Amino acid sequence: MKVLLVASAGGHLAQLIALDKFWKEHERTWATFELPEVKAALEGETIDWVYFPTTRNIPNAVRNLKVAWKTLRREKPDVVISTGAAVSVSFFAVAKLLKIRTVFIEAYDRITMPTMSARLCYPMSDLFVVQWEEQQKAFPESVNIGAIM
Template sequence: MKVCLVGSSGGHLTHLYMLKPFWENKERFWVTFDKEDARSLLEGEKMYPCYFPTNRNIKNLIRNTFVALKVLKKEKPDVIISSGAAVAVPFFYLGKLFGAKLIYIEVFDRIDKSTMTGKIVYPIVDKFIVQWDEQKKVYPKAVNLGSIF
């Protein structure tokens, strides 16, 4: 199984990194911002940089769509996992076309309303994971697996 872990640097990347017991024995690659925290955390990992800022930035959404197309064609992941933010959107929509399974983890600090990325990818994901029961009111098809922390 080949895993693509895609997310913004900072807290989103930290969420994904905390899934290490799941991904550490799998073939994997990362897509995130080329920033110091990401380079430090992912030292020795296969990483593809993407463009930022992403939130409400149409230019970088288009640029990241081309990054997603290139990376997904080359790597052909079986599953794509993200905890946000907006960089996940092109990877999820194109990944769906390529036949990848999609897993989205809604962020820990949104308890009673959706994130923009969560709202955009919710209709197409194979598994939508929340960390609070209250989030199931926003995402009825979600699965609560509890806190990642």
């Protein structure tokens, strides 16, 4: 299976990295921010850099749509997996257009109030994953896998 892993830096990326038992078994590409700490954490991995900031930044959202289009057309992944944040929306929109499956994992630290990226990606997700039972109130068709970290 070929996987595209999409995340903002920081906690979002840390949650995807924590799933290494899964993604190390597959051919993969990452889409994330070009920052020193990200380069260090993903050393040796194939990465497509996305524009930031992304939160409520329309010009970068448009730029990231272009990156998503280019990346998804080139890589042709079987699935796009994201933990957010805003960069996930561009990739999920393009993935849906290209009929590529999507998996969104809601942030561990957002127990009672959903993230904006989760609310936007929920209708575009083939599988929507939460880490707390309380998160299923906002996302009734989600699957609770428990804490990743």
